[in-house]
Amino acid sequence: MSTRMPEMRELIDKRDWSRLRRLVTRWPVADVAELLLELDKPDRMIMYRSLPRLLAAEVFAYMDSHEQEDFLRDLTDEQARNVVENLAPDDRTALLEELPAEVVQKLLSLLDGEDLKEARQLLGYPERSIGRLMTPDYVSVRPDWTIERTMEEVRKKGRDSETINSIYVTDAASRLVGSVSLKDVVLGNPADTVRGIMRTPAISVSAFEDREEAADLLERYDLWALPVVDSEGALLGIITGDDVFEIAREETTEDFHKGAGITPLHIPLRDAKPALLYKSRIVWLLLLVGVYLVSGNIISRFQPVITQVVSLVFFLPLLIDSAGNAGSQSATLMVRALAMGDVDSRDWLRVLGREIVLSLALGVTMGLAVWGVARFIGEPAVAVITGASMVISVLIASLVGITVPLALDRFGLDPAAASSPFVTSVADIMGVLVYLSMARWALGLG
Amino acid sequence: MSTRMPEMRELIDKRDWSRLRRLVTRWPVADVAELLLELDKPDRMIMYRSLPRLLAAEVFAYMDSHEQEDFLRDLTDEQARNVVENLAPDDRTALLEELPAEVVQKLLSLLDGEDLKEARQLLGYPERSIGRLMTPDYVSVRPDWTIERTMEEVRKKGRDSETINSIYVTDAASRLVGSVSLKDVVLGNPADTVRGIMRTPAISVSAFEDREEAADLLERYDLWALPVVDSEGALLGIITGDDVFEIAREETTEDFHKGAGITPLHIPLRDAKPALLYKSRIVWLLLLVGVYLVSGNIISRFQPVITQVVSLVFFLPLLIDSAGNAGSQSATLMVRALAMGDVDSRDWLRVLGREIVLSLALGVTMGLAVWGVARFIGEPAVAVITGASMVISVLIASLVGITVPLALDRFGLDPAAASSPFVTSVADIMGVLVYLSMARWALGLG
Numbered sequence: 001m002s003t004r005m006p007e008m009r010e011l012i013d014k015r016d017w018s019r020l021r022r023l024v025t026r027w028p029v030a031d032v033a034e035l036l037l038e039l040d041k042p043d044r045m046i047m048y049r050s051l052p053r054l055l056a057a058e059v060f061a062y063m064d065s066h067e068q069e070d071f072l073r074d075l076t077d078e079q080a081r082n083v084v085e086n087l088a089p090d091d092r093t094a095l096l097e098e099l100p101a102e103v104v105q106k107l108l109s110l111l112d113g114e115d116l117k118e119a120r121q122l123l124g125y126p127e128r129s130i131g132r133l134m135t136p137d138y139v140s141v142r143p144d145w146t147i148e149r150t151m152e153e154v155r156k157k158g159r160d161s162e163t164i165n166s167i168y169v170t171d172a173a174s175r176l177v178g179s180v181s182l183k184d185v186v187l188g189n190p191a192d193t194v195r196g197i198m199r200t201p202a203i204s205v206s207a208f209e210d211r212e213e214a215a216d217l218l219e220r221y222d223l224w225a226l227p228v229v230d231s232e233g234a235l236l237g238i239i240t241g242d243d244v245f246e247i248a249r250e251e252t253t254e255d256f257h258k259g260a261g262i263t264p265l266h267i268p269l270r271d272a273k274p275a276l277l278y279k280s281r282i283v284w285l286l287l288l289v290g291v292y293l294v295s296g297n298i299i300s301r302f303q304p305v306i307t308q309v310v311s312l313v314f315f316l317p318l319l320i321d322s323a324g325n326a327g328s329q330s331a332t333l334m335v336r337a338l339a340m341g342d343v344d345s346r347d348w349l350r351v352l353g354r355e356i357v358l359s360l361a362l363g364v365t366m367g368l369a370v371w372g373v374a375r376f377i378g379e380p381a382v383a384v385i386t387g388a389s390m391v392i393s394v395l396i397a398s399l400v401g402i403t404v405p406l407a408l409d410r411f412g413l414d415p416a417a418a419s420s421p422f423v424t425s426v427a428d429i430m431g432v433l434v435y436l437s438m439a440r441w442a443l444g445l446g
Numbered sequence: 447m448s449t450r451m452p453e454m455r456e457l458i459d460k461r462d463w464s465r466l467r468r469l470v471t472r473w474p475v476a477d478v479a480e481l482l483l484e485l486d487k488p489d490r491m492i493m494y495r496s497l498p499r500l501l502a503a504e505v506f507a508y509m510d511s512h513e514q515e516d517f518l519r520d521l522t523d524e525q526a527r528n529v530v531e532n533l534a535p536d537d538r539t540a541l542l543e544e545l546p547a548e549v550v551q552k553l554l555s556l557l558d559g560e561d562l563k564e565a566r567q568l569l570g571y572p573e574r575s576i577g578r579l580m581t582p583d584y585v586s587v588r589p590d591w592t593i594e595r596t597m598e599e600v601r602k603k604g605r606d607s608e609t610i611n612s613i614y615v616t617d618a619a620s621r622l623v624g625s626v627s628l629k630d631v632v633l634g635n636p637a638d639t640v641r642g643i644m645r646t647p648a649i650s651v652s653a654f655e656d657r658e659e660a661a662d663l664l665e666r667y668d669l670w671a672l673p674v675v676d677s678e679g680a681l682l683g684i685i686t687g688d689d690v691f692e693i694a695r696e697e698t699t700e701d702f703h704k705g706a707g708i709t710p711l712h713i714p715l716r717d718a719k720p721a722l723l724y725k726s727r728i729v730w731l732l733l734l735v736g737v738y739l740v741s742g743n744i745i746s747r748f749q750p751v752i753t754q755v756v757s758l759v760f761f762l763p764l765l766i767d768s769a770g771n772a773g774s775q776s777a778t779l780m781v782r783a784l785a786m787g788d789v790d791s792r793d794w795l796r797v798l799g800r801e802i803v804l805s806l807a808l809g810v811t812m813g814l815a816v817w818g819v820a821r822f823i824g825e826p827a828v829a830v831i832t833g834a835s836m837v838i839s840v841l842i843a844s845l846v847g848i849t850v851p852l853a854l855d856r857f858g859l860d861p862a863a864a865s866s867p868f869v870t871s872v873a874d875i876m877g878v879l880v881y882l883s884m885a886r887w888a889l890g891l892g
């Protein structure tokens with residue numbers, strides 16, 4: 001891309017759109033989109049309108065939803081219809097899903113009969129469901145067809161299909177019975193039947209299932225496309241890896257953001273305006289203020305203890321934060337393992353058992369370390385109190401960290417919420433409570 | 447899978463290995479591997495040895511590296527040779543990469559001439575490089591060949607290729623000049639030449655590049671396979687999406703773990719023994735003890751201030767942790783954006799400018815909220831000190847959070863290290879320092 005830019009720049013400066021158009025027509029879609037987005041708005045629109053229709057639609061499909069919205073605003077109705085009509089059905093659903101309602105209504109009014117029906121149908125599936133990602137453009141054949149006839153069908157329908165690397169086999173009632181790869185068809189004997197080479201049962205997924213299910217299946221079976229079926233097993237469409245993995249990446253980003261107390265942004269950081277970033281960050285920061293006021297309140301209740309043995313304050317941050325860290329480690333390990341399908345919430349007993357052993361070991365190590373430091377500084381009583389509270393608070397925090405995501409998952413909620421600073425803060429509070437209660441009790445300062 | 451299990455279970459109980467073998471031969475590899483891993487060890491080995499060679503190798507390739515090591519230990523040399531010989535070259539490299547050196551030496555001694563040469567060559571590429579993931583099994587054609595001749599080549603070489611969905615076009619010096627999809631070949635006119643339908647220049651990647659580069663290219667161009675070239679542009683092999691995405695998932699998991707102060711595990715949580723988990727967690731917990739002792743030390747230096755205005759302690763956790771939270775939000779946003787390629791470290795000036803505006807807004811909001819709470823509780827002086835320190839410490843922490851990952855990335859280091867609790871803790875310390883210094887100064891208690 002970068003090597004071609006200077007030449008492009010020159011053509012753009014000369015406003016030589018027809019040469020530019022000829023050049024970019026054979027570029028990958030992603031590069032054309034990037035070039036367009038680098039142009040000033042007026043030039044961008046001239047160049048965009050000069051692209052062949054199909055490429056224009058593909059370039060449009062490549063953009064982020066907020067770039068698409070921007071683009072649509074600068075097109076006439078006629079031009080917008082052209083773009084939307086030429087989009088692949090799954091890209092069209094993705095676009096309509098993201099746009100504000102009034103823009104969607106306007107676009108739907110521009111579509112004609114068949115396309116409109118298809119769009120309404122795909123939008124009828126639940127949000128975040130596989131149905132929304134589906135395209136009805138695929139090649140299907142019958143089990144008793146020969147490989148030769150299959151090849152003819154591929155040649156006939158292939159141009160309009162999203163992929164022909166997988167071909168799906170259905171019975172007379174359109175039920176999915178198997179799949180064949182284009183590789184097997186190409187390498188097969190033309191006189192053989194499809195039945196002889198098809199893989200059965202075909203790995204498939206329901207249109208109503210969550211998108212994450214599709215990512216897991218594609219990954220598990222090393223596939224690039226999955227057939228989508230209804231409750232009767234009838235083939236409705238296919239979904240392809242590019243869409244599924246894009247969404248998987250977005251969901252991973254959401255999990256990272258949740259882990260740091262950020263409301264998911266849904267757009268790249270580069271394009272996020274300060275106002276959006278402010279909104280996505282301030283909510284958690286303020287919520288946590290409430291939590292820390294509880295910590296502060298606990299500390300102030302123990303003021304007599306602190307005033308009498310001021311050296312206790314020295315170890316306060318250590319106790320608070322170590323519990324928080326241990327809790328956050330456990331929660332992160334568990335949240336990620338659940339997201340990767342490495343651990344199932346039905347395994348909770350075994351997981352919890354291991355965590356008890358582990359967190360005792362961690363707690364004792366930490367306790368000894370802290371006891372050593374405190375002994376070195378002086379005051380044997382404070383050393384014992386600090387060491388002992390460390391053991392207890394690391395144990396409690398780890399168990400909270402492991403239990404909360406498991407429980408959320410068990411009840412069908414998003415375990416990622418557990419890696420948020422909320423759990424760390426709850427662990428912090430328990431750290432304070434354990435430390436100061438133990439100090440009051442041990443020093444007889446009730 | 448689950449629906450087939452009862453039937454399988456029955457055959458296993460009857461030790462009817464030959465029927466089992468016939469049944470599983472048409473299953474997807476992932477399901478066969480799962481069934482095997484559910485069996486007791488003696489049964490597992492009987493069943494495994496009864497599988498056809500190629501399936502046995504594929505099942506073996508599907509397993510995790512520690513499961514593979516376990517498996518190899520139970521095979522005779524002859525059986526091990528069979529498995530390793532039948533592995534695809536990229537799977538073989540992956541296996542040899544993970545095994546202990548003495549096992550690798552033994553396995554290499556079992557391989558014969560051609561395979562041995564190939565294995566040594568692939569292992570010669572740097573760790574984490576694309577060369578290690580490469581397979582030399584692909585179909586390549588010449589630009590002046592007809593589509594008909596291309597189809598013949600596909601039929602001849604296709605069986606032994608990792609994928610034939612992409613076919614690569616090379617010149618007489620084996621330099622990569624373009625690519626054609628099997629779809630275009632199948633749908634094309636047999637008399638046309640490859641030159642007429644090939645995409646050029648082909649998107650390719652260097653064997654010495656980092657694996658992440660491959661994931662970015664596959665994602666950007668919606669590809670499933672990428673050709674790998676040397677510094678002269680000669681085609682060396684291909685890498686496929688399944689390998690690349692598996693590694694991308696593992697690297698994402700590592701980033702999650704680093705963010706919580708866990709040394710990456712490299713094996714699924716389910717299989718991690720307590721001793722390994724202990725090692726991966728205790729290092730950071732102990733390192734952070736050092737950091738908190740610094741916090742504690744600062745607090746104890748301000749003891750005269752605290753003893754005189756004890757209500758300052760009430761807001762201490764709030765001040766410390768809010769700064770930490772703001773810092774962790776900034777660091778997480780930046781680390782993920784860098785990992786996704788959304789932001790480039792060359793953009794630092796624009797990013798930093800936005801962050802200053804944003805963190806001032808966040809700081810002022812937080813400051814006002816805390817000031818309000820403190821006013822309500824009493825002591826106007828403490829309210830002003832608390833509010834003002836909040837503004838300053840949120841500002842500093844956010845800037846640290848955004849700068850450290852950018853700087854790490856700029857110097858070629860892993861930005862994910864910045865989302866570790868270390869940065870949060872540094873922000874904590876600054877929170878303490880700002881708060882107590884301001885209190886001492888404002889209350890004239892120096």
